[in-house]
Amino acid sequence: EAQVTQNPRYLITVTGKKLTVTCSQNMNHEYMSWYRQDPGLGLRQIYYSMNVEVTDKGDVPEGYKVSRKEKRNFPLILESPSPNQTSLYFCASSFRDGSSYEQYFGPGTRLTVT
Amino acid sequence: GENVEQHPSTLSVQEGDSAVIKCTYSDSASNYFPWYKQELGKGPQLIIDIRSNVGEKKDQRIAVTLNKTAKHFSLHITETQPEDSAVYFCAASEAGGTSYGKLTFGQGTILTVHP
Numbered sequence: 001e002a003q004v005t006q007n008p009r010y011l012i013t014v015t016g017k018k019l020t021v022t023c024s025q026n027m028n029h030e031y032m033s034w035y036r037q038d039p040g041l042g043l044r045q046i047y048y049s050m051n052v053e054v055t056d057k058g059d060v061p062e063g064y065k066v067s068r069k070e071k072r073n074f075p076l077i078l079e080s081p082s083p084n085q086t087s088l089y090f091c092a093s094s095f096r097d098g099s100s101y102e103q104y105f106g107p108g109t110r111l112t113v114t
Numbered sequence: 115g116e117n118v119e120q121h122p123s124t125l126s127v128q129e130g131d132s133a134v135i136k137c138t139y140s141d142s143a144s145n146y147f148p149w150y151k152q153e154l155g156k157g158p159q160l161i162i163d164i165r166s167n168v169g170e171k172k173d174q175r176i177a178v179t180l181n182k183t184a185k186h187f188s189l190h191i192t193e194t195q196p197e198d199s200a201v202y203f204c205a206a207s208e209a210g211g212t213s214y215g216k217l218t219f220g221q222g223t224i225l226t227v228h229p
Contacts, residue, residue: 004157033217035219040123040221040222041221042118042120042203042219042220042221042222043158043203043217043219044219045216045217045218048216058216059115059218090157090158092157101146101148101163101207101209102148102160102163103148103160103217105150105157105158105159106157107155107156107157108155108156108157
């Protein structure tokens, strides 16, 4: 089954404790992206990657890091989480060859930072 | 950068009625406008999209219209059903350009269809 998976689905942590949210896709997509969803603000892009070893900042990159060492994986790293990073996070992937622009989203990771 | 405004933020209709959600965008370079539906506890899923060389697109009970001059596009759902209840997001992108894949989303509309 074609899908984007994220882990963990739920996470409660404390300020300053480094964490990683994993994202994996099995569709051989070149493009992957991370979004955060907050009430009234929609989905805002954090980072995106056009291919392996190619990443760029989105609209709200502060406090986050990413890496793309393999095509299928795109982890999101919070080196020192703060309460304002409490949010619902989505990973997404798509082709970038123009055949389709549809982005496939994972099920989301709800993060709470206390 | 691109800015997308979406209205209304909430919409309540009776089953069988039509629902319309409107979005405006700011960047004239945007040429791809998808609509995503997000059900409770799930990630957004594409329901329909339109490219700037088309003014209208229809898929069964849903349709999207685009006015490039006015920089706005709308989602129309006819004969609404309770299972249409969800959060709907519009988005804009310069697909195929150097910023390929960068979707800018609207704020979302919570649609409730009452039986």
